[in-house]
Amino acid sequence: MSAAGLLDRADFERVAEIALGATSADDVFVALRARRGGTTRFANNQITQNVNTQRATLAVSVAFGKRSGRATTTELTAPAIRDCVARAEAIARVAPDDPEYLPPLPPQQYPVLPTHRHETAAAGPERLRAGAAIAIDKCDAAQLNAAGIISAYESVVGLAANTGLRAFERRTTSEFSLTATGADSSGWVRNQRRSIDDLDVETLTDTAIRKAQLSAHPREIPAGKMRVILEPAAVCGFVGPLWWSLDARRYFRQTSAVAGKLGQRIIDSRLSMRNAPHHPALLGNSFNGFGLPTDSHTWIEHGVLGRLNYDRFTAKEHGQPPSYSPDAILLEGDQPAADSVEELIAQTDRAVLVTNFWYIRSVNPRDLTHTGMTRDGTFLVEGGAIVAGLVNFRWHESPLRALNTLEAFTPPGDAITMERPKMLLPALRLGEFNFSSVTKF
Known part of the structure; x- marks a missing residue:
């Protein structure tokens, strides 16, 4: 596990090896997804909630011929992984043939994309609070009501199959959304970026305020x-x-x-x-x-x-x-x-x-x-x-x-x-x- 506490490639390879080795099914496909981060919500010009989560989910799909089954677990111990595989097998054995079933892909070549930004992964509650405060303070000064969210999440996705397929990627996503509301008008903005530094909360807030003011009466x-x-x-x-x-x-x-x-x-x-x-x-x-x-x-x-x-x-x-x-x-x-x-x-x-x-x-x-x-x-x-x-x-x-x-x-x-x-x-x-x-x- 990485220093930040999110699963890394070594964790994924360990999980995949256990899952792939726990079955003799014709086809096996493993998908591991993990996510951590937080969302700060605000309404009525005050922060109303801050949520921080960390979760990993393993999904195992197996097939006997064209009969397939899928099971999931959020526990990544070896016994839990093997139990997940066994449940997928049990489903597959009683499933009808799927005429459109195709086996997992063989090994693929993947492009390297800028999907991960350190500043987003490192953004904690204080960074999110500061972003929310910009929107709240500006709307309050304009005598408008601010409601919205600011969030920052890091995730990993790992895929493996008994065909030799392997894929792994780290990703980050940040988001800011604001509705500025007046007595008879509102202005709205929303954006998502890989980097929380690129959200430009101040400019977006100014835009929402301007729209709420211009649409009054x-x-x-x-x-x-x-x-x-x-x-x-x-x-x-x-x-x-x-x-x-x-x-x-x-x-x-x-x-x-x-x-x-x-x-x-x-x-x-x-x-x-x-x-x-x-x-x-x-x-x-x-x-x-x-x-x-x-x-x-x-x-x-x-x-x-x-x-x-x-x-x-x-x-x-x-x-x-x-x-x-x-x-x-x-x-x-x-x-x-x-x-x-x-x-x-x-x-x-x-x-x-x-x-x-x-x-x-x-x-x-x-x-x-x-x-x-x-x-x-x-x-x-x-x-x-x-x-x-x-x-x-x-x-x-x-x-x-x-x-x-x-x-x-x-x-x-x-x-x-x-x-x-x-x-x-x-x-x-x-x-x-x-x-x-x-x-x-």
């Missing part, structure tokens, strides 16, 4: 189809369903909204989407939970769908290599019209500016129409400036349609929501977006 305007400026977080929520529609199994079953469109343009030709695991602002990992290596690749190039996401079974069916699901998404465009959201606003005569969407749910999966609501900063832009906060809207729209009304965009920036993982996405100005009704708040 919101004006109500009629719903309808109108021009919008979507900040990166709003883009993250809105276009997320598009990435998940690239699943090859759904594509060939004709249940994907992009079925039959491989090699065709599906969004504006200025936009390209790729997986960028090496990007320092993203949280790409070297391998997924099955030991498949990550790689840098392009899914949509100049608006054209060029690649699907193949799970191992579907890849085998269609004679394709399996692909790593996008976990480090970067959407960028050719020749951005503005360097920032502020510049995009300055170039706009009239539009609705949206900070964030929430409670996004599918309406029609065949054309990717979704519904949701604006939240935590919705504004009217006129004459190149924000002139008023707006009462929030409900919307019904499809990224496949709206992204073909693209007018202008910025370089990609940090983008994350409460329901979507971290991405790098531009702010977008879209010529038409369907706001279906006005909400009551």
Whole structure:
């Protein structure tokens, strides 16, 4: 065990050796995950909770032919590991054949990514308290109510199989989220980084405060189809369903909204989407939970769908290599019209500016129409400036349609929501977006 108290590679090899040696099953796959760190929560301009946890979980999967079983344990003594293996065997022996079962991967080559930062691993309760205090003090001075979290976690993931597969990686993740609330308005920010030093809590807090102040005394305007400026977080929520529609199994079953469109343009030709695991602002990992290596690749190039996401079974069916699901998404465009959201606003005569969407749910999966609501900063832009906060809207729209009304965009920036993982996405100005009704708040 490392000096910091988290499992190291030697611990993983010991656990894997015991588990692999405890069974004569045809296939054995071992996954060890350990995590330690803390989260500080605050609300009503005071810290309400500090939680520090350390936990390790071992999952063992075995198979006899196509009958497989899986068991887990949080105890890593030799007897507990062998008992976990025995429970997995017992499940496998009574399980029906799985026609889609595939044995574990053989040994793989993995890229070396900057997934671990010492300063995040070393961040303790005092560092988190200091970050929370910045948000609390600034909101208190602005006569706003601060609520949110700041966290720092270190984790390790180790995979092993009786095929010779071995994978091990140390990872860190830090997060800051803040909602600044006034009497009739709110402002919101959220970000995740490998390094806690890169969170920039002060700047994020200033942004949340500014949004809460600008959206005070919101004006109500009629719903309808109108021009919008979507900040990166709003883009993250809105276009997320598009990435998940690239699943090859759904594509060939004709249940994907992009079925039959491989090699065709599906969004504006200025936009390209790729997986960028090496990007320092993203949280790409070297391998997924099955030991498949990550790689840098392009899914949509100049608006054209060029690649699907193949799970191992579907890849085998269609004679394709399996692909790593996008976990480090970067959407960028050719020749951005503005360097920032502020510049995009300055170039706009009239539009609705949206900070964030929430409670996004599918309406029609065949054309990717979704519904949701604006939240935590919705504004009217006129004459190149924000002139008023707006009462929030409900919307019904499809990224496949709206992204073909693209007018202008910025370089990609940090983008994350409460329901979507971290991405790098531009702010977008879209010529038409369907706001279906006005909400009551």
